[in-house]
Amino acid sequence: MEWQDEGIVLGVRQHGERDALAIxxxxxxxxxxxxxxxxxxxxxxxxxxxxxxxxxxWKARLAQHLGTFTLEALxxxxxxxxxxxxxxxALASACAMVDVGIGERDPYPHLYAALLRLxxxxxxxxxxxxxxxxxxxxxxxxxxxxxxxxxxxxxxxTDGLAYVSPRxxxxxxxxxxxxxxxxxxxLPPFLANAVEHDTWQIAQGLRLAGYFFSRHxxxxxxxxxxxxxxxxxxxxxxxxxxxxxxxxxxxxxE
Numbered sequence: 001m002e003w004q005d006e007g008i009v010l011g012v013r014q015h016g017e018r019d020a021l022a023i024x025x026x027x028x029x030x031x032x033x034x035x036x037x038x039x040x041x042x043x044x045x046x047x048x049x050x051x052x053x054x055x056x057x058w059k060a061r062l063a064q065h066l067g068t069f070t071l072e073a074l075x076x077x078x079x080x081x082x083x084x085x086x087x088x089x090a091l092a093s094a095c096a097m098v099d100v101g102i103g104e105r106d107p108y109p110h111l112y113a114a115l116l117r118l119x120x121x122x123x124x125x126x127x128x129x130x131x132x133x134x135x136x137x138x139x140x141x142x143x144x145x146x147x148x149x150x151x152x153x154x155x156x157x158t159d160g161l162a163y164v165s166p167r168x169x170x171x172x173x174x175x176x177x178x179x180x181x182x183x184x185x186x187l188p189p190f191l192a193n194a195v196e197h198d199t200w201q202i203a204q205g206l207r208l209a210g211y212f213f214s215r216h217x218x219x220x221x222x223x224x225x226x227x228x229x230x231x232x233x234x235x236x237x238x239x240x241x242x243x244x245x246x247x248x249x250x251x252x253x254e
Contacts, residue, residue, distance in 0.1 A: 001067070002059045005029055006074060008115055010099040012048045014040045022048055022069055025098055025115060026056060030106045034058055034069035047071060049078040051091040051119050077119045087123035089232040090132055094118055096226035101139050101217055111142045129236075130190055130197055133205035137191075140209065145169070145216040147208075149191055152176060161192040169212060185211060203240040206233045 020039025060067030163177035190197035
């Protein structure tokens with residue numbers, strides 16, 4: 001068995017003294033693991049950095065076997081983010097969420113295209129944080145747990161959306177949700193057609209996506225959220241402070 005494809009590194013761990021086990025999101029073959037001979041050697045480690053886009057040749061005796069990867073670098077976004085820890089944390093988080101969020105060997109071409117786009121925008125585009133949140137919502141949708149944030153579940157209105165039901169994943173307007181707001185999740189305005197956003201809204205968006213990811217994906221299997229995601233969301237919370245317009249520097253401890 002042999003195939004060729006391209007893929008993005010989601011994760012890697014050492015396998016024996018010199019080899020590595022790589023997990024890639026490929027364009028045509030979905031999430032796929034493979035053994036990289038010599039992948040643990042110092043001169044090969046940079047090739048397997050999380051987020052790297054690689055040309056792949058996979059070989060195995062039978063389709064169900066682990067197989068081996070022969071890899072060639074196409075793009076290495078982490079290389080130019082090496083001195084930007086916040087952006088690197090976002091890159092690691094996105095890849096870890098994909099790794100946990102989908103099964104193996106089922107193609108997700110739209111998800112692959114979205115992850116490829118995100119890896120090229122992190123640290124480069126002004127609105128990449130908003131792109132990151134939207135990416136996690138797309139990941140939920142690709143995994144079969146999409147949210148309905150376009151219209152109010154009660155009135156059908158498309159304006160004034162402010163909350164999301166934690167039970168149904170559907171949005172409601174501020175007027176509908178106000179009496180029950182303590183039981184609802186906040187919908188950040190930038191996900192409800194508003195163009196402008198701040199870091200506080202990004203933190204809200206991460207909490208929204210994280211709630212449903214935990215409920216539908218990690219929670220049922222009694223798994224933890226990826227540590228890379230927890231680290232990234234913590235960094236965003238630190239930047240956001242305690243509310244809109246407040247920064248981490250002027251927070252006070254009660």
